[in-house]
Amino acid sequence: MANIVIPPSMLPEDGRFGAGPSKIRTEQVQALDAGATDVLGTSHRQSTVKQIVGGIREGLAEFLQLPDDYEIVLGNGGATAFWDIACASLITRRAAFGVYGSFSAKFAASAASAPFLEEPVIYRSEPGTCRLPEYTEYVDAYCWAHNETSTGVAAPVRRIDGSREQGALTIIDATSAAGALPVDIAQTDAYYFSPQKAFGADGGMWIAALSPAAIDRAYGIEHSTSLEGVLRWIPPFLSLKSAIENSRKDQTLNTPAIATLIMLHEQVQWLNNNGGMAWATARCAKSASLLYQWAERSDYARPFVADPALRSNAVVTVDIDERINAKQIVTTLRENGILDTSGYRKLGRNQLRFGVFPSVEPADVAALTACIDYVAERL
Numbered sequence: 001m002a003n004i005v006i007p008p009s010m011l012p013e014d015g016r017f018g019a020g021p022s023k024i025r026t027e028q029v030q031a032l033d034a035g036a037t038d039v040l041g042t043s044h045r046q047s048t049v050k051q052i053v054g055g056i057r058e059g060l061a062e063f064l065q066l067p068d069d070y071e072i073v074l075g076n077g078g079a080t081a082f083w084d085i086a087c088a089s090l091i092t093r094r095a096a097f098g099v100y101g102s103f104s105a106k107f108a109a110s111a112a113s114a115p116f117l118e119e120p121v122i123y124r125s126e127p128g129t130c131r132l133p134e135y136t137e138y139v140d141a142y143c144w145a146h147n148e149t150s151t152g153v154a155a156p157v158r159r160i161d162g163s164r165e166q167g168a169l170t171i172i173d174a175t176s177a178a179g180a181l182p183v184d185i186a187q188t189d190a191y192y193f194s195p196q197k198a199f200g201a202d203g204g205m206w207i208a209a210l211s212p213a214a215i216d217r218a219y220g221i222e223h224s225t226s227l228e229g230v231l232r233w234i235p236p237f238l239s240l241k242s243a244i245e246n247s248r249k250d251q252t253l254n255t256p257a258i259a260t261l262i263m264l265h266e267q268v269q270w271l272n273n274n275g276g277m278a279w280a281t282a283r284c285a286k287s288a289s290l291l292y293q294w295a296e297r298s299d300y301a302r303p304f305v306a307d308p309a310l311r312s313n314a315v316v317t318v319d320i321d322e323r324i325n326a327k328q329i330v331t332t333l334r335e336n337g338i339l340d341t342s343g344y345r346k347l348g349r350n351q352l353r354f355g356v357f358p359s360v361e362p363a364d365v366a367a368l369t370a371c372i373d374y375v376a377e378r379l
């Protein structure tokens, strides 16, 4: 393969376009330095760290325009852990899932494997499209992903008609959406995410905006020793009630990664100081549209998601004509310092994928498209 060197003047200032872990801004790393001797390496049960957790909870409530009776709850283990927490602590008997990619499938698989839950009802559609769960009798939770990171599809977030009347919860995987896509939290009961996507911190934690109904459900499940005759053991690590009670004290059940907390806190402040959700989502929309427009114009690339209304402004996927091997583009970009542009491996397409979270500069996205053209012309 020819060694292609992109002229330095064409390169983006920052070459990180991953869908997660994603770009961490310099100011977030400087915040680590600022806390190098009095926050890092100190007790998470003391006020210094608890104030950071409190700042994250307050800042996220502001950013998400949280209804007054909702709460920000957090714990260790990432969104993946929250799937099991939801199975243990939020789904009473039976859940319905929208499945249209790897991440939405994983939560459904977790529920399917829980011996104390009934077989979930799956509403499935092809990768690159989206399907919400439909109203189903005897379902007590409706679950889908706001942003399907594996395909670059953004799904609507609104309660399923009739779901409230039947007392069902709406549980939304917002891992790569929160911070990048607009949302009305009142349409959800649990809107959960991890810090390493739009919040540009490190992984290892989950954060959830919970409604009073979700909190009631968690307490109800944990306090009933028998749910219609079925005994359920809730492993202490998967107890949402315990996470709620710790979060109310600005703590986590067990030791958190303090560096992640510091970087998350800095990012939430940065987002709020710049104009909050309206600013962040407009910035992501700008970056994404630069990529979609470039792909539409290009004679070798096209947006993977056919329906423009479903194209994500957080994670952009672009199919590459079979004449050019997308893997070679990815490798060449990486050699030139442009990182993590490959498609989702299990999707198996000749594809590029880009995280365009708020930390990414739209000007860098414009530079990225020029660099891809430069490489493609020479492959």
Ligand SMILES: *Cc1c(COP(=O)(O)O)cnc(C)c1O
Binding pocket: 020, 077, 078, 079, 080, 081, 103, 104, 145, 147, 148, 149, 173, 174, 175, 176, 194, 203, 204, 205
């Ligand atoms: C990244 C991602 C996850 C997994 O998050 P972890 O923090 O690695 O557990 C789950 N759902 C979606 C939509 C994601 O993008």
